[in-house]
Amino acid sequence: MTMPWPVEPMMAATGELPPDGDRWGLELKWDGVRVLAHVSADGVRAGGRRGGDVTGRYPELSALADLLPDHDVLLDGEVVAFDHGRPSFERLQRRMHVTHPDPRLIREVPVRYVVFDVLFLDGHLLYDMPYAERRALLADLDLAGTGPVEVPPYLHGGDTDQVDELLAFTREQHLEGLLAKRLDSPYRPGRRVDFWRKVKNFLTREVIVCGWKPGKGRREGGVGSLLLGEYDVKGLLGFVGHVGTGFTDRALDELYETLWPLRRPTSPYDEPVPREFARDAQWVEPRLVGEVAYSARTRDGRLRFPSWRGLRDDKDPLEVTSAE
Numbered sequence: 441m442t443m444p445w446p447v448e449p450m451m452a453a454t455g456e457l458p459p460d461g462d463r464w465g466l467e468l469k470w471d472g473v474r475v476l477a478h479v480s481a482d483g484v485r486a487g488g489r490r491g492g493d494v495t496g497r498y499p500e501l502s503a504l505a506d507l508l509p510d511h512d513v514l515l516d517g518e519v520v521a522f523d524h525g526r527p528s529f530e531r532l533q534r535r536m537h538v539t540h541p542d543p544r545l546i547r548e549v550p551v552r553y554v555v556f557d558v559l560f561l562d563g564h565l566l567y568d569m570p571y572a573e574r575r576a577l578l579a580d581l582d583l584a585g586t587g588p589v590e591v592p593p594y595l596h597g598g599d600t601d602q603v604d605e606l607l608a609f610t611r612e613q614h615l616e617g618l619l620a621k622r623l624d625s626p627y628r629p630g631r632r633v634d635f636w637r638k639v640k641n642f643l644t645r646e647v648i649v650c651g652w653k654p655g656k657g658r659r660e661g662g663v664g665s666l667l668l669g670e671y672d673v674k675g676l677l678g679f680v681g682h683v684g685t686g687f688t689d690r691a692l693d694e695l696y697e698t699l700w701p702l703r704r705p706t707s708p709y710d711e712p713v714p715r716e717f718a719r720d721a722q723w724v725e726p727r728l729v730g731e732v733a734y735s736a737r738t739r740d741g742r743l744r745f746p747s748w749r750g751l752r753d754d755k756d757p758l759e760v761t762s763a764e
Contacts, residue, residue: 443514443560446491447629449474450516452636457607458620462598465571465623466606469616469638470554471527472520473536473754477553478560479504480512489754496540500588501553507586514560515578516627519551526613529731533691533750554590555583559627572623594621610641617641642733646752646760647680647743649728650708651721652699655692662696663687667717668743669709669726671761676710678762680741682717683732686748698751699724729755 458464474489475498484504486495495501498519521532534549535541558578559566566574575594584591595602597620610617622635647668655664665684669677687695702724707713713721732746741762 441563441565443478443480443512444565444629445478445485445514446487446493447476447514447559448491449476449489450628450630450636451632452619452621452638453632453634454640455620455634455637457603457618457639458597458622458637461600461603462596463622463624464597464620465575465594466597466603467556467594467619467621468592468606468610469619469640470518470520471529471616472518472532472551472554473752475501475517475519475553476559477501477504477515477517477555478513479508479515490756492754497535497538498551498553499541499546500551503587503589504553507583507589508581511581512560512562513558513581515553515555516557516559517553517555520554521549521551527615529749530688530691537751537753550588552588552590554592556592556594557627559629567627567629570624570626571621574627615641616644643735644731644733644749645743646729646731646755647683647746648677648726648757648760649699649724649730649751650677650679650726651723652695653682653684653717654720654722659692663692663699666695666730666748667713667721668730668732668746669760671758673761673763677708677726678711678741679709679713679717681743681746683743683746683748685746686733691748691750695751698728702727726757729753729757729760 476487478485484502486501488494520527523531583589617640620637625635649666650669651667652663653665655662665682667682668680670680704723707723708726729752731749734743734746736744
């Protein structure tokens with residue numbers, strides 16, 4: 441069988457830790473960017489969450505060709521940048537938008553490919569194979585700890601003591617949380633399924649950047665805060681709040697350069713924006729997707745205490761909806 445390409449990854453739904461833990465495997469939720477890698481005699485090619493080619497962005501993945509010289513294989517995983525041993529989405533920002541990084545940037549911000557699934561192996565499509573069996577095949581490829589590649593083991597959810605210890609560890613280290621995957625689950629490309637669940641320590645979501653408020657004080661002349669939006673079930677773009685924390689000075693400068701060419705004279709929202717946010721706002725075309733952490737949502741859908749995490753170019757703005 442010829443391997444399908446490009447392939448969109450299967451996505452997890454947000455949920456609670458399953459009560460029937462013996463039917464589930466648990467993995468750390470890696471704070472990176474999703475990448476599928478095809479390794480064959482022709483070399484390595486990598487695709488992002490929407491199927492776009494990201495091979496040039498992460499030349500570290502070329503090591504897979506030497507690690508799997510006799511295989512034709514499709515891997516699913518996450519490209520992660522680490523900071524003092526912890527995944528850092530902020531650090532990854534310096535790499536994930538650079539199409540062809542120079543050697544200096546690669547040295548300053550190295551990435552690792554954290555692999556957690558295998559979808560095709562030597563002529564065999566594995567979509568219908570249970571997760572536990574796919575993980576066994578992945579372990580047989582013997583990639584763990586070799587070069588810029590990691591294959592972390594999963595934890596059987598039936599061991600409640602170890603599950604509690606793992607959850608406590610993620611909270612102590614301020615990690616995103618866990619992914620629970622049913623051991624008998626198939627792989628369904630491009631779908632969001634409830635037999636994979638994100639069990640989060642804190643809430644995150646994608647938002648559309650619709651404008652900015654001018655900065656004051658040391659931010660004067662640049663971006664002070666971003667105005668955020670999402671589409672509702674009718675396809676209308678609504679206001680969900682603004683974010684003014686979580687930025688580094690470097691991120692603010694880069695955002696200003698990115699947003700300036702997208703300016704427009706009128707609001708992109710399909711509803712009126714509260715006057716205190718609309719006053720002095722600089723509107724932009726709603727083309728950029730970012731990610732924020734937040735504490736909760738109000739009754740009218742506003743994000744409470746959002747903190748900026750970075751831009752994401754692996755998601756289309758039309759996918760950012762209130763139903764997410």
